[in-house]
Amino acid sequence: MQFLQPHSWREALEARAAHPGARPIFGGTDVMVDLNFGRKRPETVIDLTRVPEIREWNREDGLLRIGAGVTYTRAITELGNLLPGLAMASRTVGSPQIRNRGTIGGNLGSASPAGDALPPLYASHAVIEVASTRGTRRIPVGQFIIGPKRNVLEPDELIIAFIMPEAEGPQQYAKIGTRNAMVIAVCSFGLALHPESRSVGACIGSAGPTPIQPRDAENFIEDVIEEHDLWESRAEIPASALDRFGVLASEAAMPIDDVRGSADYRRHAVGVLARRTLTWAWNEHRGVAG
Amino acid sequence: MSTTTRTTGGAIGASLDRIDGPRKVTGTAPYAYEHRVDNPLYLFPLRSEIVRGQVTGIDASAAEALPGVVVVVTHENAPQLADTGDRELAILQSGEVAFRNQYVGAVLAETFEAARHAAGLVEVSYAEEPHEAELREDGDLYTPEQLNAGFPTDTEEGDVEEAFSSAAVTLDGRYTTPMEHNNPMEPHTTVAVWKAGDLTLYESTQGAHPVQRTVAKIFGIDRNRARVVAPYVGGGFGSKGLPHANTILAALAAQMVEGRPVKFAVTRQQMFTGVGYRTPTIQKIRLGADSEGRLTAVTHDVIEQTSKIKEFAEQTAAVTRSMYATDNRRTTHRLAALDVPVPSWMRAPGEAPGMFALESAMDEMAEKCGLDPIEFRIRNEPEIDAETGLPYSSRNLVACLREGAERFGWRDRTPAPRSHQEGRWLVGNGVASATYPVFRLPGSRATIRYEGDDKYAVEFGAADVGTGAWTALTQISADAIGVGVDNIELRIGDTAFPFASVAGGSSGITAWGSAIFEAARVFRERHGDNPSEGDEVQARTPNNPETENYAMHAFGAFFVEARVDVDTCEVRVPRMTGVFAAGKIINAKTARSQFMGGMTMGLSMALHEESLVDGRFGHVINQDFAEYHIPTNADIGEMDISWIDEDDPYVNPMGSKGIGEIGIVGSAAAVANAVYNATGIRVRDLPITPDKLIQ
Numbered sequence: 010m011q012f013l014q015p016h017s018w019r020e021a022l023e024a025r026a027a028h029p030g031a032r033p034i035f036g037g038t039d040v041m042v043d044l045n046f047g048r049k050r051p052e053t054v055i056d057l058t059r060v061p062e063i064r065e066w067n068r069e070d071g072l073l074r075i076g077a078g079v080t081y082t083r084a085i086t087e088l089g090n091l092l093p094g095l096a097m098a099s100r101t102v103g104s105p106q107i108r109n110r111g112t113i114g115g116n117l118g119s120a121s122p123a124g125d126a127l128p129p130l131y132a133s134h135a136v137i138e139v140a141s142t143r144g145t146r147r148i149p150v151g152q153f154i155i156g157p158k159r160n161v162l163e164p165d166e167l168i169i170a171f172i173m174p175e176a177e178g179p180q181q182y183a184k185i186g187t188r189n190a191m192v193i194a195v196c197s198f199g200l201a202l203h204p205e206s207r208s209v210g211a212c213i214g215s216a217g218p219t220p221i222q223p224r225d226a227e228n229f230i231e232d233v234i235e236e237h238d239l240w241e242s243r244a245e246i247p248a249s250a251l252d253r254f255g256v257l258a259s260e261a262a263m264p265i266d267d268v269r270g271s272a273d274y275r276r277h278a279v280g281v282l283a284r285r286t287l288t289w290a291w292n293e294h295r296g297v298a299g
Numbered sequence: 300m301s302t303t304t305r306t307t308g309g310a311i312g313a314s315l316d317r318i319d320g321p322r323k324v325t326g327t328a329p330y331a332y333e334h335r336v337d338n339p340l341y342l343f344p345l346r347s348e349i350v351r352g353q354v355t356g357i358d359a360s361a362a363e364a365l366p367g368v369v370v371v372v373t374h375e376n377a378p379q380l381a382d383t384g385d386r387e388l389a390i391l392q393s394g395e396v397a398f399r400n401q402y403v404g405a406v407l408a409e410t411f412e413a414a415r416h417a418a419g420l421v422e423v424s425y426a427e428e429p430h431e432a433e434l435r436e437d438g439d440l441y442t443p444e445q446l447n448a449g450f451p452t453d454t455e456e457g458d459v460e461e462a463f464s465s466a467a468v469t470l471d472g473r474y475t476t477p478m479e480h481n482n483p484m485e486p487h488t489t490v491a492v493w494k495a496g497d498l499t500l501y502e503s504t505q506g507a508h509p510v511q512r513t514v515a516k517i518f519g520i521d522r523n524r525a526r527v528v529a530p531y532v533g534g535g536f537g538s539k540g541l542p543h544a545n546t547i548l549a550a551l552a553a554q555m556v557e558g559r560p561v562k563f564a565v566t567r568q569q570m571f572t573g574v575g576y577r578t579p580t581i582q583k584i585r586l587g588a589d590s591e592g593r594l595t596a597v598t599h600d601v602i603e604q605t606s607k608i609k610e611f612a613e614q615t616a617a618v619t620r621s622m623y624a625t626d627n628r629r630t631t632h633r634l635a636a637l638d639v640p641v642p643s644w645m646r647a648p649g650e651a652p653g654m655f656a657l658e659s660a661m662d663e664m665a666e667k668c669g670l671d672p673i674e675f676r677i678r679n680e681p682e683i684d685a686e687t688g689l690p691y692s693s694r695n696l697v698a699c700l701r702e703g704a705e706r707f708g709w710r711d712r713t714p715a716p717r718s719h720q721e722g723r724w725l726v727g728n729g730v731a732s733a734t735y736p737v738f739r740l741p742g743s744r745a746t747i748r749y750e751g752d753d754k755y756a757v758e759f760g761a762a763d764v765g766t767g768a769w770t771a772l773t774q775i776s777a778d779a780i781g782v783g784v785d786n787i788e789l790r791i792g793d794t795a796f797p798f799a800s801v802a803g804g805s806s807g808i809t810a811w812g813s814a815i816f817e818a819a820r821v822f823r824e825r826h827g828d829n830p831s832e833g834d835e836v837q838a839r840t841p842n843n844p845e846t847e848n849y850a851m852h853a854f855g856a857f858f859v860e861a862r863v864d865v866d867t868c869e870v871r872v873p874r875m876t877g878v879f880a881a882g883k884i885i886n887a888k889t890a891r892s893q894f895m896g897g898m899t900m901g902l903s904m905a906l907h908e909e910s911l912v913d914g915r916f917g918h919v920i921n922q923d924f925a926e927y928h929i930p931t932n933a934d935i936g937e938m939d940i941s942w943i944d945e946d947d948p949y950v951n952p953m954g955s956k957g958i959g960e961i962g963i964v965g966s967a968a969a970v971a972n973a974v975y976n977a978t979g980i981r982v983r984d985l986p987i988t989p990d991k992l993i994q
Contacts, residue, residue, distance in 0.1 A: 278867050
């Protein structure tokens with residue numbers, strides 16, 4: 010196995026172009042497991058940890074542009090106030106050691122439907138920036154991930170960053186696992202309120218082939234909020250509407266039975282998490298605790 | 300001449316810090332893989348890719364061409380074993396495959412990486428035969444001749460059918476426990492070296508001498524030409540109690556490279572095949588009671604699995620034979636022989652799964668009888684041990700239940716299920732009893748030698764598997780000899796010292812401690828209080844005539860608070876209380892850790908552990924710690940652990956009963972009973988996952 014260690018973004022793209030089947034690695038929290046279990050045996054591995062460009066984040070045109078090599082730990086410590094939903098999700102990833110190594114770019118590269126960082130990206134309509142020696146393109150996250158562990162990255166492309174707006178309202182993330190820490194999600198739910206654009210972003214994790222945006226649920230609750238003028242009045246969302254939001258989210262899920270949980274349970278739990286995260290976020294919007 | 304003043308004891312019972320602690324935290328305590336050896340080779344195993352059939356061809360040419368590869372060992376070139384009677388251990392003697400991932404060969408190379416790489420290059424072809432790798436209630440079952448530890452397969456007293464037909468209250472329950480894997484933190488590890496016909500094994504084992512005897516027989520060498528060294532062991536939980544094929548593979552491969560040490564550490568994934576596991580169980584329990592809540596009939600019928608190549612019959616219902624009083628009782632065990640690895644000991648084999656079923660059934664029956672579950676148990680407390688007809692040397696279950704109820708605050712419990720909610724949490728409390736027999740394995744011998752300068756050496760081959768034996772045995776030695784702990788030089792974990800029985804069945808302290816006391820007695824008899832340097836005696840664990848007069852068991856009680864999310868059904872256990880009556884506690888600090896570890900493992904059994912087999916491919920699919928869950932720190936809340944002062948003059952000179960296993964016996968049922976009290980949902984199939992609590 011060939012191990013390449015580029016020291017600049019340019020070198021990284023050239024290495025990737027020269028070795029189209031090569032497997033990029035950063036924290037190794039997915040790649041090394043695959044190697045160790047013999048699931049993947051790439052001819053070439055490209056280590057991106059020495060590429061400074063992808064470890065940075067900054068503001069660009071009013072948006073946050075976050076390098077693919079930003080770890081979960083840094084998402085918590087450096088981006089916690091700007092992207093509270095992503096920080097909440099990052100806190101549920103693995104152990105401190107895993108959070109120190111693993112990156113959000115890695116979650117995008119692995120494209121597992123159980124990737125904890127993905128629902129917050131969907132809920133805030135993140136765009137993924139990928140590049141090759143041929144050029145750069147930006148793809149909405151929902152079009153970037155196209156199947157279980159499948160994304161649209163071309164063999165010569167690398168993920169350089171993702172772009173999303175700073176939180177303009179409350180954000181929430183909830184996850185169910187079969188133990189209290191260090192657990193792959195049975196299912197999860199990310200939610201973001203966007204008071205300026207008067208919209209609600211939501212995403213189901215680990216209950217379908219990809220993270221799923223429950224559009225009917227989003228549209229429904231946006232209509233309820235508009236209809237009752239709740240963005241301004243900050244009054245409670247009627248309980249029946251919270252329930253309906255949960256039901257619509259649950260209906261959008263496409264879960265399977267697997268070792269972590271049954272499809273029926275996941276469908277049920279997605280509804281609970283949807284209602285719960287919306288309630289928490291809306292209470293924060295209203296300025297009330299809990 | 301010694302000038303030591305003999306003390307009057309006091310070391311036993313003290314909260315002595317682990318004497319091996321500094322060595323462990325500074326990294327100077329060698330585990331099996333870490334013993335310094337010269338010029339070692341590394342072994343990576345080849346494992347069968349079919350469940351059942353024959354190896355028809357092996358192409359090792361690509362592997363052998365790899366730099367650093369020394370030899371690829373297969374059944375075509377492996378040395379013959381002298382004894383192939385144990386088919387679990389008789390590896391590489393033919394091309395037969397008896398279960399998925401069975402060893403079919405090994406690569407020896409100069410580095411671990413080369414060995415592993417080469418193993419992936421070996422092409423093995425097979426002729427596959429049909430297989431059965433999943434336990435089914437309606438499959439072919441047979442009756443074993445006897446159970447593990449020599450328990451009878453079936454028992455029957457009185458007339459159970461008659462008693463059921465006249466019972467005022469009856470219960471008929473079916474309970475299942477899944478396949479579970481022991482998974483000590485240190486994987487099974489061997490360093491094997493042959494020199495001039497002598498075999499040395501640095502081994503991760505619960506018993507150096509039992510390994511020595513097994514390998515001597517299998518390789519056809521005299522016992523004293525095999526030496527096994529195991530001073531420090533990173534846990535076993537039964538899986539290192541009996542030698543498994545990994546040890547034989549290392550020794551067999553080492554025969555082919557005479558003089559060079561061969562190092563073999565089983566990987567975490569490989570630990571899900573071939574180093575033992577707990578059989579899945581299907582248990583049917585029927586209880587009958589009179590209108591006063593006294594049990595009139597008890598039956599416990601068990602179905603479980605074994606391997607076609609070697610029988611292991613877990614004594615799952617044995618515990619039901621003596622736990623509660625009844626005149627009419629039946630217990631049975633039936634086995635399905637499958638194309639699977641051989642099941643083996645896992646912490647409290649028999650008692651752990653059996654008491655989950657019995658103590659769940661007792662909880663259900665208490666409710667049917669309209670009695671508090673503690674009162675129900677007290678009403679059915681036996682006068683004597685029904686299994687042997689003997690009185691108990693001491694039986695303080697009732698004291699444990701009462702003390703635990705007090706400590707836990709049982710009186711605040713709301714008995715009606717699903718009657719207590721705090722916010723989104725349904726809150727419930729549960730109780731269950733624990734018991735474990737006092738096993739006394741024969742044959743251990745201890746040497747005591749006065750080495751001058753007030754130092755007494757105490758030597759025997761026992762293994763400390765992380766339990767604290769180094770410390771507890773030092774304390775016992777100090778009191779037995781009548782000196783302070785600083786005057787004791789303990790030497791264990793090596794067959795160069797006298798024979799010691801396995802650290803299994805919670806029997807170590809009983810067996811080894813009795814030998815120490817006997818040796819100390821003989822030493823003083825022969826050499827008096829002022830011995831000369833070099834004075835030495837060796838003595839054997841004496842028979843205990845009181846075992847003819849008394850049944851000997853430890854007891855305990857668990858109390859659990861469970862909280863279940865009313866919507867998602869996630870379960871949390873914020874607190875657990877355990878009270879034990881286990882005779883004299885040798886070291887309060889390490890004992891507390893033992894009890895806590897057992898209770899944690901019981902909680903793990905209740906909520907987490909499950910090895911899932913894909914019947915088509917015959918292997919465990921969740922074979923790593925990401926998917927085979929044990930609790931994290933965040934899953935364990937307050938652990939309140941205590942014991943009652945129990946003075947049992949009959950068990951052994953220390954008055955101790957063994958504490959390694961009782962913590963896991965019944966604790967899973969206490970969790971299930973608490974979940975029932977919280978939710979009104981009775982989960983009879985472990986583990987209790989959220990999807991089983993959705994109504």
